[in-house]
Amino acid sequence: MKLLYIGCFCEPSTERLIGSRTRITISTTTFQKALLQGFKELENKLDYIVNVPDIGSFPMRCSNLFFPRSEFEYASMKGVNGAFLNFTYLKKYSIYHSIIKEASKWLDSHNGEKVMILVYSMIYPYLKAAIDLKHRYPNVKVSCIVLDLPEYFGDNTSFLYRVYGKVTTNRIYTLVPEVDSFIILTEYMKDKLNVGTRPWCLLEGVYNPIEVASQKKRKKTILYTGKLDARFGIRDLIEAFKRIDDEEFSLWICGLGLDQAFVEDAVKSDSRIKYWGLVEQKRIFEMQREATLLVNPRKGGAEYTKYSFPSKTMEYMASGTPTVMYKLPGLPVDYEEHLVLMPDNSQETFTAILKEWGSKEQAELDEFGKHARLFILKNKNSEIQAKRLMNFLCTDQK
Structure with missing residues (x-):
């Protein structure tokens, strides 16, 4: 054939x-x-x-x-x-x-x-x-x-x-x-x-698999890369981040979309938020290695989430940096132990997870991220x- x-x-x-x-x-x-x-x-x-x-x-x-x-x-x-x-x-x-x-x-x-x-x-x-x-x-x-x-x-x-x-x-x-x-x-x-x-x-x-030079880790830095769209949770992420009462935290956002103006307003109101705009892929991979946490704020309640498996999930996991996300309906069971899954959809829980995991020792974060990376490299x-x-x-x- x-x-x-x-x-x-x-x-x-x-x-x-x-x-x-x-x-x-x-x-x-x-x-x-x-x-x-x-x-x-x-x-x-x-x-x-x-x-x-x-x-x-x-x-x-x-x-x-x-x-x-x-x-x-x-x-x-x-x-x-x-x-x-x-x-x-x-x-x-x-x-x-x-x-x-x-x-x-x-x-x-x-x-x-x-x-x-x-x-x-x-x-x-x-x-x-x-x-x-x-x-x-x-x-x-x-x-x-x-x-x-x-x-x-x-x-x-x-x-x-x-x-x-x-x-x-x-x-x-x-x-x-x-x-x-x-x-x-x-x-x-x-x-x-x-x-x-x-x-x-x-x-x-x-x-x-893409080779990326080793990057120096930045403490308490949360990164989101993707479409700036309320459907995908960018507003929820920003609101959850603003609730973190720790000035050492920072939120990096990369991408374009309908909610770009909302993101730009958030930058003006909170100096800890940095908007990088559209970033070339090689630099995205470097930033994923630099960050403390990667986050996908897309919730699983909408009908379309049954029919999607965000490509960024694999990309995030392969970086070796822990990934925080919701348990989406289309997520296979074998991924779950390699992700930081939020137990409910409340803003309070979102903020608590970001603060808890963003404050962990780097050695613990590295160990968790290493297993996620190996899972992707060996199986996907x-x-x-x-x-x-x-x-x-x-x-x-x-």
Whole structure:
């Protein structure tokens, strides 16, 4: 069986083309790069990659109107970046046709063989292209990596989402019955997607080990990296931190989002809070090593938390710095002993946990963080997860 990957990551040659204003979905690119790096050491690899990067649209979120076609090699696998027009509203049609064109060229040369298309995400033009290719080529099946359900893409509180988002979500779900198998983030997704008897594989994430120079620890420093959005708990974190009656504590915040103004106001009212804005990934990893605690303030009460496994959980744990978070519905049991889980949702408990763990001796913090790091490196690294995925694709679907 041949494997064709349809993706939307920013590989090195693409990164050189993007403009200074370009918005990149970092978690999307990070996951795909980590997964693809895992295939590098395997005997069985993906046979070809058709890629169109997931970036902001011209003119507001990117300075480039058009991206040319380019061939590349990533993790010892050959691929192509399809050409597309990056203009708002026309973009998705251009991406769809680009994928169809590039994938058809490759599929035409493998007409007599079984082919599995592995498509990343349920983003409409990518999944639509994969399904239409399946209809065009009788030797093709489609497997979809589902990291987010479409109704939870982006900011579902915005006016544009209320107008256009629900229509797009419904269109995506009309494609789901045509998918032959699924790679899902949490078991709750099975029911939402009506997987039924179709094959599925649980793959809550992938961590690609990254070498970061040893960093000097900063006492009583709490770090949050991610979207600045009330849905993800940034306001709860700030309010809990303000209640800590210890001037030695500090809170570092990195990221962009709807609540940026709220964060900036918090900085003005509490000198212990530092907002760093959007920080490059290498520096993020360094800051995670410097901090005393890492925190994910997302609560588990909202419906969408059943269908999410925050990628930052793996990233945080792999840093070796203790991670404080709530017990989310999609969190597998084997993670629990390696995390500082808050027993309830009260602000008082949040503050107490931050203060208690932020005040512990560094030796105790290092020991706890070491076990969390080893758990990720041994069980969730790129090669292990890619091997699990490959075994699923090649064995469970014959």
